Amino acid sequence: MAYLELKNVSKTYHQGKDNTEVLSNINLKIEEGEFVAIVGFTGSGKTTLVNLINGLIKPTSGEVLFKGEPVVGTSHERGVIFQNYSLLPWLTVFQNIAMAVKEAFPKENKAQIKNRVESYVEMVGLTHAIYKRPKELSGGMRQRVAVARALAMKPEMIIMDEPLGALDALTRGNLQDEILNIWNQDKRTALLITNDVDEGIYMADRIIPLKPGPKATLGPEFKINIARPRDKTALNDNADFKKTRNEIITYLMAIGDDRKSVSAQQYSLPDLTPKSFVSQF
Amino acid sequence: MEQEIILKKENQGFAIIKPLTNFFKVKFEKDNVLKFLKKTGITLISILLFLAFWHFGSKALYNKEATYKIEKALAEQGQAAAEAEKACIASRDSSCQPNTLPSPSQVWASFQSLIADHYLIKNKKQAFADKLATTNEKLVAQGKEAIVYTGRASFVDTVLTSIKTVFAGFLLAMIIAVPLGIFIGLSPSLRSAFNWFIQIFKPVSPVVWYLLVFMIVKTIYIGASSDNAFVISFISVGLCAMWATLVNTAMGVSSVDKDYINVAKVLKLGTFQKVFKVILPSSLPLIFTGLRITLSVAWMVLIAIELLAQSPGLGLFVWEEFQNGANDSNSKIIVAMFVIGIIGFLLDRLMLTVQQMVSFNKNEGI
Ligand SMILES: Nc1ncnc2c1ncn2[C@@H]1O[C@H](COP(=O)(O)OP(=O)(O)OP(=O)(O)O)[C@@H](O)[C@H]1O
Ligand SMILES: [Mg+2]
Numbered sequence: 001m002a003y004l005e006l007k008n009v010s011k012t013y014h015q016g017k018d019n020t021e022v023l024s025n026i027n028l029k030i031e032e033g034e035f036v037a038i039v040g041f042t043g044s045g046k047t048t049l050v051n052l053i054n055g056l057i058k059p060t061s062g063e064v065l066f067k068g069e070p071v072v073g074t075s076h077e078r079g080v081i082f083q084n085y086s087l088l089p090w091l092t093v094f095q096n097i098a099m100a101v102k103e104a105f106p107k108e109n110k111a112q113i114k115n116r117v118e119s120y121v122e123m124v125g126l127t128h129a130i131y132k133r134p135k136e137l138s139g140g141m142r143q144r145v146a147v148a149r150a151l152a153m154k155p156e157m158i159i160m161d162e163p164l165g166a167l168d169a170l171t172r173g174n175l176q177d178e179i180l181n182i183w184n185q186d187k188r189t190a191l192l193i194t195n196d197v198d199e200g201i202y203m204a205d206r207i208i209p210l211k212p213g214p215k216a217t218l219g220p221e222f223k224i225n226i227a228r229p230r231d232k233t234a235l236n237d238n239a240d241f242k243k244t245r246n247e248i249i250t251y252l253m254a255i256g257d258d259r260k261s262v263s264a265q266q267y268s269l270p271d272l273t274p275k276s277f278v279s280q281f
Numbered sequence: 282m283e284q285e286i287i288l289k290k291e292n293q294g295f296a297i298i299k300p301l302t303n304f305f306k307v308k309f310e311k312d313n314v315l316k317f318l319k320k321t322g323i324t325l326i327s328i329l330l331f332l333a334f335w336h337f338g339s340k341a342l343y344n345k346e347a348t349y350k351i352e353k354a355l356a357e358q359g360q361a362a363a364e365a366e367k368a369c370i371a372s373r374d375s376s377c378q379p380n381t382l383p384s385p386s387q388v389w390a391s392f393q394s395l396i397a398d399h400y401l402i403k404n405k406k407q408a409f410a411d412k413l414a415t416t417n418e419k420l421v422a423q424g425k426e427a428i429v430y431t432g433r434a435s436f437v438d439t440v441l442t443s444i445k446t447v448f449a450g451f452l453l454a455m456i457i458a459v460p461l462g463i464f465i466g467l468s469p470s471l472r473s474a475f476n477w478f479i480q481i482f483k484p485v486s487p488v489v490w491y492l493l494v495f496m497i498v499k500t501i502y503i504g505a506s507s508d509n510a511f512v513i514s515f516i517s518v519g520l521c522a523m524w525a526t527l528v529n530t531a532m533g534v535s536s537v538d539k540d541y542i543n544v545a546k547v548l549k550l551g552t553f554q555k556v557f558k559v560i561l562p563s564s565l566p567l568i569f570t571g572l573r574i575t576l577s578v579a580w581m582v583l584i585a586i587e588l589l590a591q592s593p594g595l596g597l598f599v600w601e602e603f604q605n606g607a608n609d610s611n612s613k614i615i616v617a618m619f620v621i622g623i624i625g626f627l628l629d630r631l632m633l634t635v636q637q638m639v640s641f642n643k644n645e646g647i
Pocket of ligand 2: 046047048
């Protein structure tokens, strides 16, 4: 039995008379302790997929099973890092994280909770800003608070929706390592949504592309067989890395081109997504 | 941990004072001085223009009425009477002055005399209290009520009564409308249950609210000797003004950003936590917008309600001066008008400052 399993999951959004089937026939199995990355184009339904797994929305058809049980609502076992950070603007960094910690560890006393919060704030390098409110933080700092909030709850499974998008390369690298550390320490399960193939290869055991929507489905998976711990600087010279990366990017460009030729008559899409992959060569 | 409210570093509530404070804080740079002079200069000029317009306007009205009076005397009683009338008007004798829009200087004089009158009454009160101190002590010792001063209220007293009434009404509105608004906002079925109620009662005029409250309070207080004018007026003010807060609170609570609700769901906050840590803080800005409207409506309807309730506030003051028709009544009414306007303005600034303290930008956490 897989740890997390999606069986023929479809999701249709109803808006007035409009029905858009965003996700169609998604099948996905994640084993316990695995680190899976999903790469996809913008608007293809990645956030929708994340919300189906964390229990914020229900599938229109099909099943989402977590440890063999259908997912009903949210759970502390599945922690989420939201794409838009979703910090509460009237709370400080400390309060935002403490709120989550208190819920996850209801038996702990004030001092224990404080300790926990402070250690995670330190981990994301925001100790100097711990009593600031979100509006006083930069986008990247907010993102780090969101990461700390999710990790501080010590969820069994971490679901990350483009968690590092707004960060500079250096901070991004540090946080990637922190996330990997935490995942590795207690052998947790992780699902990472990303638009950065390099990030996916560096962090994940498998990369699965999500095809462009509507009716997005998952593409063929790419296994990353690079031994852990992976060394970022050495990665560029690693033959496996280069090969996998080429395969994935070729695949993504192909489906990106398909999408363009299909939709060119209807409306012009910004063609920045395929190009951004190319530019990384 | 305390649920703190965002304090904006910069308050724009008292924007008018800001150029002043800036002026003294910042080094005397030429630019700043010029900017300051320009800003205050424009304000001063507009005030002077307003006063001039008022002055000449009232003069024209005065002349019109004076001419009419003289002509009337001429037509009805002949040349001698007209001359007498003319002399009387010119002598500023109070018995024959035209009773029209007073000039700025008359209003200023009335203002000063009202203040002087206040000190006079205050002294009288003090003297009264001193004289009766021992008697009252005995009365209280015997378990009887002390004798209190029941003379005429001074203008300052009426202002204080009005402020007291408006705050009591505002508090009542807040105590009723905020919790009710929260419940209505949280539950869609309550919302439909209350919708007709709000739609029907929101547009009811202050006069009708007064009559309604009067009917009820009069019966409740039946037989009691104490004066219920204050109670009636503050309840009417509260009921009349609470609707903006009720509607805004309900709207704020029912339209909390979906992202915040998602956070509450993912953290699995209990109902209490969800309401007090997520829903309420996120609706605070709208609640305070409602409270600000409530306070300004309360101040506006207060004058009419005091008049009806015979509560010794500004409303009654204005009405009595109008009925009185004494020589300086009109200028006293204008004094009251300015006082009402200025207090209303200050109350609004106060609420604006509070409102800005609790407000946050929806995108700040996103
Ligand atoms: N609540 C909703 N109601 C209706 N349509 C929705 C809703 N949420 C998402 N959609 C639509 O579903 C599609 C996929 O949205 P989703 O947010 O899942 O994309 P995404 O892959 O996460 O995009 P991005 O990379 O920009 O984050 C979009 O076309 C969007 O307009
Ligand atoms: Mg998304």
